[in-house]
Amino acid sequence: MTSWEAAGTTAQTGPASLIPHPRPAPDPLRGAAVAADPWWMDTMDAVIRTCRAHGRADLADRLARRRARLLHPQLRVLVVGAAQQGRSRLVNALINAAVCGVLPDGDAAVPTVVRHADTPVAHLVRRDSAEADWTAAVGLQSRLPLVPERLGASLAEAAATLPAGAPAHVDVGVPRSLLAGGLVLIDAPALDFPATGGTLAAARDLADRAGADLILYVSETGRRFGDDELAVLAGLGQVFPGLLVVLTKADYAADWRRDLAESRLRLNQAGIPAAVAAVSSSLRAHAVRSGDEALNRESGFTDLIVHLRRMVEAKPDRLARATAGALGRLALQELAGPLRAELENQGDTVSSDAAAHLQATHRRLDDLRKCTVRWQNRLSDEVADLMSDIEHDLRERVKALLAESDEFFATNDPAKSWDEFEPWLREALQELATTSMTWLAERTEWMARRTADMFPPEAGDVLPPTALAVTDGGVLQGVSTLDAPPVATFTPGQKLFIGLRGSYGGVVMFGLATSLAGMSLINPISIGGGALFGGKSVRDESKTLLKRRQTEARNAIRQHVDDIFTKLNKDARDSVRRAQRALRDHFTAVTEDLQEETMESLRNAKAAADRDTAARQAHGRRLREELTRLAELHAQAQALTDRARA
Structure with a gap:
């Protein structure tokens, strides 16, 4: 196989610090390499203080945990990937020991942490909760001893004693020179694909609880990365610089070199800063059994082991700086987002x-x-x-x-x-x-x-x-x-006068009429007519006076x-x-x-x-x-x- 090749985006260089900060007290965990370049801790401390000042204690706590892990000499590598991609076989081939995937349903097995030990030792560690930090110390009652010689059967027996769904992982120690330098390998459960919105969050949370410093992503050679898988890789690469993509089962690929080149190209096009390599666990196991050094190099594990050792050496210096820089940028972007949105919306809040x-x-x-x-x-x-x-x-x-x-x-x-x-x-x-x-x-x-x-x-x-x-x-x-209005009285004298005046005409008229008959002017008939006319005159005058009144x-x-x-x-x-x-x-x-x-x-x-x-x-x-x-x-x-x- 070809030699190891790292591929991915790079960033511009710049000053280590723009604002002078008070120097903190000496950290007892700092090594010589850290003391040569302490600025990443100053910057990370400033970011943590800023997170707390902005009320993001959760973000500050996560950064503080990563800072403490960066100061630890161990390099914890989390091996993740989709199901049935050869994760456990890769870890076993790296240390030349069958410690991962020992249960019949290997992908459903509990996570396995492989570290260095002078003699083989294994425990099933029960955590208090799924959110508990794997690196935290636990009591003896939470550590169930396992038999390294029959790890699979012993693990199955111990797991059966735990309540269903109880969070636990296997802690295995083996005497290997690869692990003696501080390398710790963590075989994680399979990721769910097609990925949902929670796949990346679950992977990040798993890496955070497992105390991972580096992500090793496993995929079969010739298998094309899907968009959802690229999204998960991009998200992991932002939080874990030095992301490593290993293509397994290269011995089964018709043209693994072309597949390797296409995978690098696709990751570069997606803007994912990751190193890519192709390995064969089968060739590695056969080479170890036969002692064939050439076949071992052909398996790709020689270059992979060299790269992991370099990452262990680079952790206090380059990896710590890169991780602190990446975490700081992401945290500050998360803090700045609401501030920018609030500042932009401030012009729209005139109607307060x-x-x-x-x-x-x-x-x-x-x-x-x-x-x-x-x-x-x-x-x-x-x-x-x-x-x-x-x-x-x-x-x-x-x-x-x-x-x-x-x-x-x-x-x-x-x-x-x-x-x-x-x-x-x-x-x-x-x-x-x-x-x-x-x-x-x-x-x-x-x-x-x-x-x-x-x-x-x-x-x-x-x-x-x-x-x-x-x-x-x-x-x-x-x-x-x-x-009452004044009323004119109708006296008897007035009545007599009115009666005589009216009777005169009657006497004359009837007297003249009777004179034609040879009667005198004054006769009974003329007197009767006069009386009739006199009475009528009196009555008419009475009516006239009434109307007037x-x-x-x-x-x-x-x-x-x-x-x-x-x-x-x-x-x-x-x-x-x-x-x-x-x-x-x-x-x-x-x-x-x-x-x-x-x-x-x-x-x-x-x-x-x-x-x-x-x-x-x-x-x-x-x-x-x-x-x-x-x-x-x-x-x-x-x-x-x-x-x-x-």
């Missing part, structure tokens, strides 16, 4: 509560100005209508009363029935005045309510305490007595009622004017109070809006300053990655 209150207050003030014009117009229109209606009502009531009095005196003699008629007329006029003024008071209240309806609902009840008080002065307190009574009544109507009409108009002035003064005072209240609210809203604007501007400055600080830390993290790849 204070600004919205200011706009609403301006609208209320404009509505109040329009309301003033509306209620003034409404009051003026209502007053004009009320004056017209009250005068028309009075005229109709007076007309009906006069018609009734005319009908009464069409058959009755005022000289005989006046004492009966006058009290009725006085009561009718009093009732007319009371009814009219009561109706006026009701219309005044209705007019007040109609005018109050012009005010906005938020003004509340703006009616005056009582609208009737403004009309009390217009109600008649009483109607004066109407004296009736006419004079009706005229006197009409004159009296007209006087009452004039007084009532004036009182009604005066009452309407008083009501208008009272309502105008009341609603003007209400409007002034509302305007003053609205103006005060407007001043407060303007002050609140100014304070809100100043606060938002200050907050925007703080956001920009914080983003600038995050950008400086991001540049430091990028510089660590650049120096690691230089």
Whole structure:
């Protein structure tokens, strides 16, 4: 096979630190290589402090755990991949020991951690929870010893004693020179493909709990990476620099060199910084059994072992810098995202509560100005209508009363029935005045309510305490007595005179008629005709005098009622004017109070809006300053990655 070849994107170089930080106390876990380049710890500490300052304790805790692991001399390599891709066989071939995939359903087996030990040793480690850190120390009761010589059967027996679903992993120690330098191999469960949204998160969480420093991704040679698999690789490569992709079962591939080149090309096109190699676990096992060094090199494991040893040596220096830089950049990007979104959205938050209150207050003030014009117009229109209606009502009531009095005196003699008629007329006029003024008071209240309806609902009840008080002065307190009209008396002398005057014509007319018959001018017939004509003259004169008395009574009544109507009409108009002035003064005072209240609210809203604007501007400055600080830390993290790849 060809020699080892690393492929992937690289980053630009830059300064290790842009902002001087106080030097922390000496770390007892620092080695000589770390002491030569301590800036990655300063940068990572600054990022952790920033995460805590931004309220991201979860992110700070993850970074703190990775920082502590970077200071540990071990290089923990997590071997992951899809099912049935040869992960366990790869680990077994690397250490030349059958310690992984020893259960019948190998891909469903518990994870296996392989480390160096002077003598073979194995334990089934039960963790407190699925989120527990694998590197944390556990008590003896959580470590079930296994028999290395029959690891599969012993593991099956121990696993059967655990509750279903209990989190556990196998810890195996073997005496191997490859592991003696600090290399730890972790055979992880298979990843689910096609990948869902939680596959990458599950892989990252597994790597975090397992304390992985490096990811070794296993896939069969000739198997094309799917888009979902590339997405998982890209996500793992962001968090774990030095991502290693190993193509297994190369001895079964028709043209493994072409498959290797295509895999490198596809990873490069996807922007995944990963080294790629092709190996054959079968050739490795056969070469070890036969002691064939050439076949061992042909299997690809020689170059893979060399690369892993170099990564162990590079952990305190290059790998630590690259990891710190990558983790710092990702954490800072995660912190900066909400800040940038908040800063961008700050321009869209002009309609804040204070600004919205200011706009609403301006609208209320404009509505109040329009309301003033509306209620003034409404009051003026209502007053004009009320004056017209009250005068028309009075005229109709007076007309009906006069018609009734005319009908009464069409058959009755005022000289005989006046004492009966006058009290009725006085009561009718009093009732007319009371009814009219009561109706006026009701219309005044209705007019007040109609005018109050012009005010906005938020003004509340703006009616005056009582609208009737403004009309009390217009109600008649009483109607004066109407004296009987003067009646000319028809004396007996007048009757005798009228009778004689009328009888004269009768005597003459009948005397002349009887003289033709030879009778004298004065005879019984002419005297009887004279008496008849005299009586008729007296009766006619009596009727004429009655008609005259009736006419004079009706005229006197009409004159009296007209006087009452004039007084009532004036009182009604005066009452309407008083009501208008009272309502105008009341609603003007209400409007002034509302305007003053609205103006005060407007001043407060303007002050609140100014304070809100100043606060938002200050907050925007703080956001920009914080983003600038995050950008400086991001540049430091990028510089660590650049120096690691230089």
